[in-house]
């Protein structure tokens with residue numbers, strides 16, 4: 001079958017891999033000249049298979065006053081005159097219960113474990129993929145005793161679901177990652193997950209692109225898809241520049257732009273952008289940098305070593321679709337990085353980056369069929385798109401293979 005994928009980020013490219021491996025004729029269209037030009041370029045680089053608990057959790061309501069008023073808060077809400085934003089926020093707040101958060105965690109863990117297995121298989125099967133992949137393990141740091149107690153409770157819950165994690169005291173954290181020695185007095189402890197990985201998402205995408213091109217996948221770059229149009233027989237077509245892009249099936253993998261594109265065929269998906277930032281430091285030969293990937297839990301900032309670079313990422317602003325960076329948020333992120341790694345921030349040149357997480361209110365992606373016989377979704381991966389890419393793509397390819405044009409919505413779908 002001829003399959004058209006809309007979006008050449010990590011989700012579209014991974015979908016192309018599994019669909020072309022299943023024998024389909026695959027074309028990817030993207031509005032940029034190069035793949036991974038949006039959210040899949042400068043993300044945190046953590047393959048966070050065991051750390052998937054959603055942002056929508058039971059503790060959120062008590063944090064709201066801070067999110068609304070403080071400029072340096074890790075999450076910030078900028079109200080807009082937008083029903084899309086308010087609807088998303090309402091659905092997000094409705095999801096902030098313990099029951100929903102645990103249900104989301106269960107769903108995400110099963111998808112992330114599948115993704116880990118598939119990514120490791122992919123790396124073994126495709127030696128040409130080169131993307132700074134390291135089995136680094138991850139250490140989530142807690143600064144206060146209450147947060148550490150809650151983290152241990154989560155660890156115990158996640159252990160029942162197959163996660164292997166250990167609680168460490170401050171000394172053990174420093175023993176594991178000596179570059180944290182100066183923070184020892186301020187640490188309440190940490191959760192160590194040895195089975196987590198780190199890698200460069202943009203390099204993964206570019207490596208995958210080369211492999212896909214060599215296997216005959218077509219790339220329509222600089223191609224902006226203007227809309228989807230309903231056709232006869234319960235089908236849709238994607239249109240660009242006044243002409244249809246011919247295909248048997250269409251897969252929407254357009255990240256944070258998905259909701260707007262799908263509006264043209266009256267499909268409403270609750271995908272809204274959560275704006276984030278990263279700084280990538282070029283490490284100098286003598287600068288000490290962490291080998292374990294680190295998350296500073298209270299500040300929601302992540303640190304991942306990508307070869308000779310250190311990626312520092314964080315901040316979630318509910319602030320609309322603009323990619324324009326807010327200089328005060330970059331100041332906040334730089335201050336966090338300077339408190340953690342002063343020598344690196346002082347002596348290493350860096351690049352700033354802004355991206356839009358394609359977030360659903362509950363935190364689960366939307367993968368599967370739609371009410372149109374030939375339209376499929378692989379969207380809404382929020383803060384975990386790199387982590388969940390292989391699992392979501394392989395499931396999509398498997399479901400599409402068994403479709404035969406029937407309505408499969410009640411049979412297959414990973415939905416928010």
Ligand SMILES: Cc1cc2nc3c(=O)[nH]c(=O)nc-3n(C[C@H](O)[C@H](O)[C@H](O)COP(=O)(O)OP(=O)(O)OC[C@H]3O[C@@H](n4cnc5c(N)ncnc54)[C@H](O)[C@@H]3O)c2cc1C
Pocket residue numbers: 006007008009010011012029030031032035036037038039040041042043044045046047048223224225226253254255256257258261274275276277278302313314315354355356357358379380381382383384385386387388
């Ligand atoms: C600060 C930050 C840190 C993050 N850290 C991590 C992390 O550590 N680990 C992790 O797993 N995830 C992380 N994420 C999330 C991850 O980056 C995203 O979930 C993932 O990149 C989403 O991939 P995507 O392919 O859906 O979207 P994108 O990469 O945005 O790709 C969508 C593509 O669709 C194209 N497109 C959109 N509309 C159209 C149109 N109309 N016509 C043509 N093309 C179109 C765009 O040009 C784009 O190339 C982070 C995100 C941010 C912002």
